[in-house]
Amino acid sequence: LAKTTQPISMDSYEGQEVNITCSHNNIATNDYITWYQQFPSQGPRFIIQGYKTKVTNEVASLFIPADRKSSTLSLPRVSLSDTAVYYCLVGDSGFQKLVFGTGTRLLVSP
Amino acid sequence: GAVVSQHPSWVICKSGTSVKIECRSLDFQATTMFWYRQFPKQSLMLMATSNEGSKATYEQGVEKDKFLINHASLTLSTLTVTSAHPEDSSFYICSARPTSPPYEQYFGPGTRLTVT
Numbered sequence: 001l002a003k004t005t006q007p008i009s010m011d012s013y014e015g016q017e018v019n020i021t022c023s024h025n026n027i028a029t030n031d032y033i034t035w036y037q038q039f040p041s042q043g044p045r046f047i048i049q050g051y052k053t054k055v056t057n058e059v060a061s062l063f064i065p066a067d068r069k070s071s072t073l074s075l076p077r078v079s080l081s082d083t084a085v086y087y088c089l090v091g092d093s094g095f096q097k098l099v100f101g102t103g104t105r106l107l108v109s110p
Numbered sequence: 111g112a113v114v115s116q117h118p119s120w121v122i123c124k125s126g127t128s129v130k131i132e133c134r135s136l137d138f139q140a141t142t143m144f145w146y147r148q149f150p151k152q153s154l155m156l157m158a159t160s161n162e163g164s165k166a167t168y169e170q171g172v173e174k175d176k177f178l179i180n181h182a183s184l185t186l187s188t189l190t191v192t193s194a195h196p197e198d199s200s201f202y203i204c205s206a207r208p209t210s211p212p213y214e215q216y217f218g219p220g221t222r223l224t225v226t
Contacts (some may be wrong), residue, residue, distance in 0.1 A: 043203045043217030067112040095207055095215040
């Protein structure tokens with residue numbers, strides 16, 4: 001399973017766009033990139049998954065360059081409720097096994 | 111959306127006793143369920159993979175005799191912490207993978223275990 005590296009923490013203000021980058025230099029050909037969000041004392045929640053280029057859903061966008069060695073989760077116009085830990089995971093799309101890295105602790109301030 | 115529940119949400123037990131945590135997929139069937147452990151300010155650590163009708167697969171370093179996992183049906187998996195000690199105090203989270211697509215892992219709300 002490919003190892004991921006992400007910033008330990010990030011700070012932002014309400015209404016700003018937040019971009020969290022994840023490095024996964026050893027990503028395999030059949031690996032997908034998945035992001036989860038976790039609030040304190042809760043289980044993680046799926047945000048978005050992608051393989052290449054760009055994926056967008058109602059809450060976020062995921063940008064993946066051609067070499068797929070990194071990815072960027074983009075949260076548009078964050079609010080206080082987006083304060084959470086965001087995990088980048090790399091693995092098969094079938095979610096057979098998830099290995100969580102350190103995650104990025106995002107703090108959104110008023 | 112798919113819902114996974116855990117019971118209890120929190121439990122306090124005395125050192126040396128055993129405690130059972132239930133994980134249920136409420137509106138879907140799950141061939142595979144996963145158990146994670148999370149210490150404060152740390153990431154989730156996968157403990158074991160539970161397959162319905164077969165023995166669980168434990169991650170390296172996880173004592174299978176201490177953390178007993180049973181996956182007797184397609185909607186229920188249980189984790190029993192035997193002879194609990196204070197160092198077992200943690201946040202235990204389960205997840206379930208549906209038997210049919212989309213194969214996302216849906217996480218439960220977690221169970222806070224405190225061993226006194």
